[in-house]
Amino acid sequence: MILPHKNIPAQNGFYSKVTDNRLIKSDSAGAQTFTLQTQTIPPGGYIALHYHAYEESLTFLSGRVTVTIGEKTTEVEAEVTIFIPPHTNHSVQNNGAKPARLIAVHGTAEPSVIYPNGRPEPVEW
Numbered sequence: 001m002i003l004p005h006k007n008i009p010a011q012n013g014f015y016s017k018v019t020d021n022r023l024i025k026s027d028s029a030g031a032q033t034f035t036l037q038t039q040t041i042p043p044g045g046y047i048a049l050h051y052h053a054y055e056e057s058l059t060f061l062s063g064r065v066t067v068t069i070g071e072k073t074t075e076v077e078a079e080v081t082i083f084i085p086p087h088t089n090h091s092v093q094n095n096g097a098k099p100a101r102l103i104a105v106h107g108t109a110e111p112s113v114i115y116p117n118g119r120p121e122p123v124e125w
Helices: none
Strands: 019-024 037-043 044-048 056-062 064-069 072-077 080-084 089-091 100-106 112-114 120-122
Touching: 037 044, 072 080, 100 112
Parallel strands: none
Antiparallel strands: 019 037, 037 100, 044 089, 056 080, 056 100, 064 072, 064 089, 112 120
């Protein structure tokens, strides 16, 4: 199956300051065990601190961002992939002058976000 990203409706805002957020999951692609998400984080934008019950990887295609994973905060620049273990708090902040593009792969067909206070929020698109 070929899925042109432009044909997948974009969602903005969700749990972060992200634009052009597209979720490719079981209902759009028939995926059974993972979800792929493309995102653009504008300058000053962020993905709020949260965690998942499953593993996740973030592949940065462009831009320079500050990433927090657990207790460690690091500046990263494209092209780089970050692996995030289950139940590990993480966030991304774009302090740069250009948008940052990334692909997130969630290790489930039903993604959800859990905030540090334990409040879960299903990803419903």
